[in-house]
Amino acid sequence: MSTGDAITRHVVTFGRVLREVGLEVGPGRVSDALRGLDAVELTRQEDVYFTLRQTLVSRHDELDLFDRAFLAWFLRAPVLPPVRLHQHEQPVARVVDVPVDRPRDGEGGATDGEPLELGASGHELLREKDFAEMTPDEFRRLRRLIQTIALTRPRRASRRRAPDPRGDLLDMRRLLRRSLRTGGDVVDRTYRARKVVPRKLVVLCDVSGSMDSYARALLLFLHAVVGSGPGVEAFAFGTRLSRLTPDLATRDPEAAIDRCTEAVVDWGAGTRIGASLKQFNDVYGRRALSRGAVVVVVSDGWEREDPDLVGREMAKIARAAYAVVWVNPLKGNPEYQPLAGGMCAALPFVDRFVAGHNLRSLEELAAVLAGIERRHAA
Amino acid sequence: MSFRTIDELEAALRGADYLPDRGLSTALFLSLALEKPLLLEGEAGVGKTEAAKSLASALGARLIRLQCYEGLDVAHAVYEWNYPRQLLHIRAAQEGTVSEAELFGPEFLIRRPLLEAIDTDDPVVLLIDEIDRADEEFEAFLLEVLSDFQITIPELGTIRARRRPAVVLTSNRTRELHDALKRRALFHWIDHPSIEREVAIVKLRVPGVHERLAAQAAAFVRELRALDLAKPPGVAETIDWAMALNALGRQEIDADVVEQTLGSVLKYREDIEQVRDETLSALVDSARTASAR
Numbered sequence: 001m002s003t004g005d006a007i008t009r010h011v012v013t014f015g016r017v018l019r020e021v022g023l024e025v026g027p028g029r030v031s032d033a034l035r036g037l038d039a040v041e042l043t044r045q046e047d048v049y050f051t052l053r054q055t056l057v058s059r060h061d062e063l064d065l066f067d068r069a070f071l072a073w074f075l076r077a078p079v080l081p082p083v084r085l086h087q088h089e090q091p092v093a094r095v096v097d098v099p100v101d102r103p104r105d106g107e108g109g110a111t112d113g114e115p116l117e118l119g120a121s122g123h124e125l126l127r128e129k130d131f132a133e134m135t136p137d138e139f140r141r142l143r144r145l146i147q148t149i150a151l152t153r154p155r156r157a158s159r160r161r162a163p164d165p166r167g168d169l170l171d172m173r174r175l176l177r178r179s180l181r182t183g184g185d186v187v188d189r190t191y192r193a194r195k196v197v198p199r200k201l202v203v204l205c206d207v208s209g210s211m212d213s214y215a216r217a218l219l220l221f222l223h224a225v226v227g228s229g230p231g232v233e234a235f236a237f238g239t240r241l242s243r244l245t246p247d248l249a250t251r252d253p254e255a256a257i258d259r260c261t262e263a264v265v266d267w268g269a270g271t272r273i274g275a276s277l278k279q280f281n282d283v284y285g286r287r288a289l290s291r292g293a294v295v296v297v298v299s300d301g302w303e304r305e306d307p308d309l310v311g312r313e314m315a316k317i318a319r320a321a322y323a324v325v326w327v328n329p330l331k332g333n334p335e336y337q338p339l340a341g342g343m344c345a346a347l348p349f350v351d352r353f354v355a356g357h358n359l360r361s362l363e364e365l366a367a368v369l370a371g372i373e374r375r376h377a378a
Numbered sequence: 379m380s381f382r383t384i385d386e387l388e389a390a391l392r393g394a395d396y397l398p399d400r401g402l403s404t405a406l407f408l409s410l411a412l413e414k415p416l417l418l419e420g421e422a423g424v425g426k427t428e429a430a431k432s433l434a435s436a437l438g439a440r441l442i443r444l445q446c447y448e449g450l451d452v453a454h455a456v457y458e459w460n461y462p463r464q465l466l467h468i469r470a471a472q473e474g475t476v477s478e479a480e481l482f483g484p485e486f487l488i489r490r491p492l493l494e495a496i497d498t499d500d501p502v503v504l505l506i507d508e509i510d511r512a513d514e515e516f517e518a519f520l521l522e523v524l525s526d527f528q529i530t531i532p533e534l535g536t537i538r539a540r541r542r543p544a545v546v547l548t549s550n551r552t553r554e555l556h557d558a559l560k561r562r563a564l565f566h567w568i569d570h571p572s573i574e575r576e577v578a579i580v581k582l583r584v585p586g587v588h589e590r591l592a593a594q595a596a597a598f599v600r601e602l603r604a605l606d607l608a609k610p611p612g613v614a615e616t617i618d619w620a621m622a623l624n625a626l627g628r629q630e631i632d633a634d635v636v637e638q639t640l641g642s643v644l645k646y647r648e649d650i651e652q653v654r655d656e657t658l659s660a661l662v663d664s665a666r667t668a669s670a671r
Contacts, residue, residue: 024557026561028561029561032412032414032564035411035412036408036411036412039407039408039411039412040383040384040404040407040408041383041384046400046401046404047384047400047404050400050401050404050405050566051404051408053401054401054404054405054408054564054565054566055408055564057565058417058557058560058561058563058565059554059560059565060419060551060567063567161451172459172461173459173461176459176461176464176465176468176481177478177481179465179468180468180476180478180481230514282606286608286609287550287551287552287553289552289553291552316608
């Protein structure tokens with residue numbers, strides 16, 4: 001066997017190792033890696049490393065996995081087996097949900113679904129019922145309703161334009177072509193207008209112990225929001241922050257929630273709101289994820305540690321965001337006063353403060369999101 | 379100009395006053411060798427844009443830069459018709475003598491960066507800067523251009539690249555890019571430079587800088603990066619700062635001069651205050667010790 005063949009086999013197998021730890025390594029990438037190795041000196045380990053890395057990896061967060069695999073495979077270093085990035089197996093329990101999803105396949109499934117079977121009065125009752133008091137069965141019926149609500153998204157005018165007779169900018173290309181016939185005189189005017197596109201939406205959801213009874217309902221809501229189109233980012237936090245967007249991006253809400261509970265390790269543990277918001281600002285805020293976005297924080301405001309940190313980090317979020325909404329399920333109680341330390345510290349930076357303890361209050365939230373205006377500096 | 383080895387390219391980049399690390403040289407070399415676009419990511423200020431500029435000057439090629447922003451469209455990235463001139467032309471001509479083909483001919487075309495990079499015989503480095511700021515629709519369009527290296531103008535037909543431009547894309551990761559675009563490109567993550575390389579960069583970019591000042595400035599900036607700042611300083615800030623200190627006739631740093639010039643390293647008020655309040659003299663001491671080693 002020639003050296004070339006040996007290298008090819010080596011790289012192809014290495015590609016398989018990377019796929020096994022969760023990297024997306026298709027045949028195109030492997031062929032790039034081989035072409036790359038052809039062009040560089042194989043005697044220099046550094047060059048081989050970078051050539052493989054630059055052709056086989058396309059995301060910053062995969063570099064660590066790659067490094068470990070490279071060490072293990074090419075240098076035969078004793079390292080821990082790399083962890084899996086994504087779990088592709090579906091939980092068996094998902095099968096149970098199939099009948100519930102079926103109406104979606106038919107025409108008009110969204111309105112023929114089980115919410116109507118409730119009848120008007122059942123429907124109304126469900127809307128008012130506190131999430132914390134719902135039975136699992138009621139919970140399932142809630143799903144479709146929540147999906148409809150989540151479709152309402154804040155919007156903004158895109159910079160891109162499309163032909164529109166009520167537009168505000170002349171469509172010069174069309175206009176000129178038409179005016180050829182009239183020797184340069186403009187007879188009928190054609191316009192272009194800005195398209196309206198969904199505004200970026202960032203949802204940060206508290207899933208700590210004190211929020212436990214609401215977390216599942218809010219996750220359903222988050223799932224539906226992520227499914228409503230591009231530009232939605234969802235996070236959960238308790239003692240620290242986890243990004244949920246990839247886990248919520250499946251069509252089956254129950255499976256999505258299962259994946260989330262796996263992803264969020266500290267589900268139902270204590271709350272460090274300030275530290276979690278700080279983590280958001282440091283990692284995602286710096287990447288301008290929240291710039292121009294509507295940021296929704298869902299939490300009861302019970303901070304275990306330093307309430308001042310909550311205030312400082314909320315100030316940062318408010319500076320970057322288009323508007324900030326705080327959803328607090330406790331606000332559903334008419335007796336409620338925002339006395340929790342974290343809540344007090346956060347409120348000065350919040351544009352809209354809403355409840356979120358039942359379906360009706362989620363509808364209100366959706367209405368708030370749809371009509372939200374830019375926060376005005378005091 | 380072409381390079382047979384990574385070392386050759388590295389030498390040419392040095393000649394263009396750019397000191398790449400081995401990883402970046404390899405990435406640029408592969409991008410040329412495999413004729414694939416190179417996607418550069420990294421914290422702000424690590425020299426992503428600078429890398430493309432230096433590649434152009436190492437290649438003796440023209441740099442064509444497309445700065446991306448939200449709402450960037452074909453009219454600003456590829457081409458636009460010069461409507462005022464067209465209108466004047468119709469007016470000036472005798473009625474009925476102007477044909478559509480004449481009106482939408484090359485002399486009325488305003489060429490924007492992408493068209494410019496494709497429709498040329500010169501060697502070109504095309505820098506598509508901060509692609510993550512453009513809308514996703516534009517990204518999809520760009521993907522098409524980068525696959526075929528051709529652009530279709532309905533009135534003129536399809537223009538094909540006679541030689542493929544070298545393409546460098548940069549992203550600050552304000553959002554994830556499309557998988558399809560990533561698949562099309564090589565990927566390199568640029569880290570902050572090692573302390574030795576940063577000192578070398580400062581000495582190269584700030585003529586006449588004192589050896590000790592360069593070492594202390596680089597060490598101090600490194601200390602700053604380890605703090606929890608809203609915007610950690612990049613290499614560009616180190617260079618700016620060393621220039622300022624050098625202009626003040628300094629040969630080393632002390633707490634006073636750092637306090638006076640902190641504004642050229644840190645760009646946020648909170649960051650400046652944080653450093654001032656707690657740690658400034660400790661940082662200066664530790665930077666002086668680190669650079670003396």
